[in-house]
Amino acid sequence: MHIAIDIRCLMERELTGVGEYTFNLLKHLFEIDAKNQYYLFYNSRQNVRQYIPKFPKDNVHYCEFRWPNKLLNLSLLLFRRPRLDLWLQKKLNFSGIDLFFFPNISFFRTVCPYILTVHDISFEFFPEFLSIKRRLWHKIIQPKKLLQNAVRIIAVSDNTRRDLLNTYGLNPECVQTILSGISTNYKKIKQEDGRLEEIKKKYQLPEKFILFLGTLEPRKNIETLVAAFNIFQKRYPKYFLVIAGKRGWKCAGVEKIIEQTNNVIGVNFIKDAEKRYFYNLASMFVYPSHYEGFGFPALEAMACGCPVIASNNSSLAEICGNAAMLVNSYDINDLARALEEMLLVEIDQRYRQRGLEQARRFNWYLTAQKLLNAFTSITSGRPKTQPTVITRIRLWRRRSNLNGIASLRSQ
Numbered sequence: 520m521h522i523a524i525d526i527r528c529l530m531e532r533e534l535t536g537v538g539e540y541t542f543n544l545l546k547h548l549f550e551i552d553a554k555n556q557y558y559l560f561y562n563s564r565q566n567v568r569q570y571i572p573k574f575p576k577d578n579v580h581y582c583e584f585r586w587p588n589k590l591l592n593l594s595l596l597l598f599r600r601p602r603l604d605l606w607l608q609k610k611l612n613f614s615g616i617d618l619f620f621f622p623n624i625s626f627f628r629t630v631c632p633y634i635l636t637v638h639d640i641s642f643e644f645f646p647e648f649l650s651i652k653r654r655l656w657h658k659i660i661q662p663k664k665l666l667q668n669a670v671r672i673i674a675v676s677d678n679t680r681r682d683l684l685n686t687y688g689l690n691p692e693c694v695q696t697i698l699s700g701i702s703t704n705y706k707k708i709k710q711e712d713g714r715l716e717e718i719k720k721k722y723q724l725p726e727k728f729i730l731f732l733g734t735l736e737p738r739k740n741i742e743t744l745v746a747a748f749n750i751f752q753k754r755y756p757k758y759f760l761v762i763a764g765k766r767g768w769k770c771a772g773v774e775k776i777i778e779q780t781n782n783v784i785g786v787n788f789i790k791d792a793e794k795r796y797f798y799n800l801a802s803m804f805v806y807p808s809h810y811e812g813f814g815f816p817a818l819e820a821m822a823c824g825c826p827v828i829a830s831n832n833s834s835l836a837e838i839c840g841n842a843a844m845l846v847n848s849y850d851i852n853d854l855a856r857a858l859e860e861m862l863l864v865e866i867d868q869r870y871r872q873r874g875l876e877q878a879r880r881f882n883w884y885l886t887a888q889k890l891l892n893a894f895t896s897i898t899s900g901r902p903k904t905q906p907t908v909i910t911r912i913r914l915w916r917r918r919s920n921l922n923g924i925a926s927l928r929s930q
Contacts, residue, residue, distance in 0.1 A: 520895075521618075522558070522617065522618050522619075523619045524560065524619075524622070526545070528541050531570060532570055534791070535765060539815070540622060541623075543702060543883050544883065545559075547700070547883040551887055553578055557578060559574075560582045561583060561584070562586055564588065568583070595627065595628050596626065601628070603619065604616040616631050617897075619632070623636060624662050624665060634672070635669045635673070636673040636674075639811065639812025639834075641738060641810045641812070643682075643686055644682075644810060648809070650769075666689060671695060672695070673696075675698065675813045677837055678834040679696075698813075699881065700885065704795055705794070708799045715796055718800065723784075725759040728801055728802060729758060729759070729760050730805070730820075730825070731760070731763065731804070732797060734766075735774070737769055739809075740808055740809050742772070742776060744760070744807050746851045747854035748760045750855035751855050759782045761784045762785050764786075795819070795823055798823035799823050803867075804816070804825045805858070806820075808829075808830055808848065809830065811830075814835045817835060818878050822875070825871070826843075826866075827839065827843040830848035832848055842877035843870065843873075
């Protein structure tokens with residue numbers, strides 16, 4: 520098969536979220552599949568080649584376009600052109616893109632069938648956690664229509680799958696759960712590893728600290744975490760709270776709280792290669808998010824042997840299972856109690872061991888193999904898609920033409 524893949528999410532200097540998902544998925548997919556031909560599509564007016572990951576495989580081909588992205592998106596929105604698969608075929612001078620894979624919701628149009636990964640639909644449930652610009656973007660892009668026309672939809676958790684079915688009324692046969700994996704870079708590090716001390720000195724980390732790692736934005740519920748830590752810290756003054764991550768929308772309020780709260784340390788975006796040292800150094804990891812489609816940081820912490828406290832909502836309860844202490848994300852006292860309870864040696868050791876066992880369930884090779892199976896199944900027997908009004912009109916015209924031809928032949 521000739522499979523096109525949208526890698527526009529890999530054009531950033533530092534990858535987060537969807538970018539990390541796409542990179543890890545493709546890395547393992549190309550390691551297990553040397554048969555199918557893959558065409559990696561990306562577009563930017565600027566030269567972003569230095570940021571695009573290199574996959575040195577004979578069956579992997581890069582397709583770069585240099586349109587201004589705003590112009591491309593506007594053209595796709597207003598004129599439904601260009602059709603990306605036809606665009607690629609023209610550039611490569613061949614006809615035969617069998618399938619297009621989009622690792623997240625974005626602007627696109629194709630003639631060939633496409634598969635789309637959905638990480639979460641928090642924009643449907645918590646619009647207040649998004650900027651006006653992002654809310655408008657989701658309205659313009661019309662995710663429901665994109666999903667209805669997909670030949671297969673990949674949900675990264677059962678919770679995301681349920682949300683998709685309940686919100687958009689999709690055909691259950693078209694929506695498949697394929698759990699994401701976690702990188703093998705996340706693991707327990709021996710205390711004698713000198714790099715641990717280097718990271719500790721580099722970021723001036725205290726001896727005992729509670730860690731949060733994620734984008735600083737309202738959905739992550741950091742204000743509740745700080746409030747709970749204030750209660751906890753009165754009884755355990757030797758502990759610090761380290762809040763690490765990329766600055767997101769409405770982060771100014773969080774930064775102000777960090778500056779004004781005793782024993783709270785803010786750390787800017789951490790490189791992927793350094794995250795595992797933070798998890799290994801932390802006394803515990805806390806992830807009180809109001810909604811997650813998957814929840815990578817919680818699993819990454821578990822893989823490093825760090826005990827985890829997480830919200831009991833969305834996919835977090837599913838992904839963490841009994842390997843994390845689950846709390847009500849809106850209850851400050853519940854979270855403060857969990858912080859204190861995790862200090863008990865038997866509780867601490869229980870969640871460290873459970874976390875290591877839980878993390879082993881999430882393997883990128885398994886994720887890649889299931890996606891490859893989904894690719895293959897499209898050609899062998901496509902599941903029924905959701906017919907749109909336009910599709911029905913086209914089918915009606917086709918039947919009318921065929922009936923007309925049959926009538927002429929009979930005369």
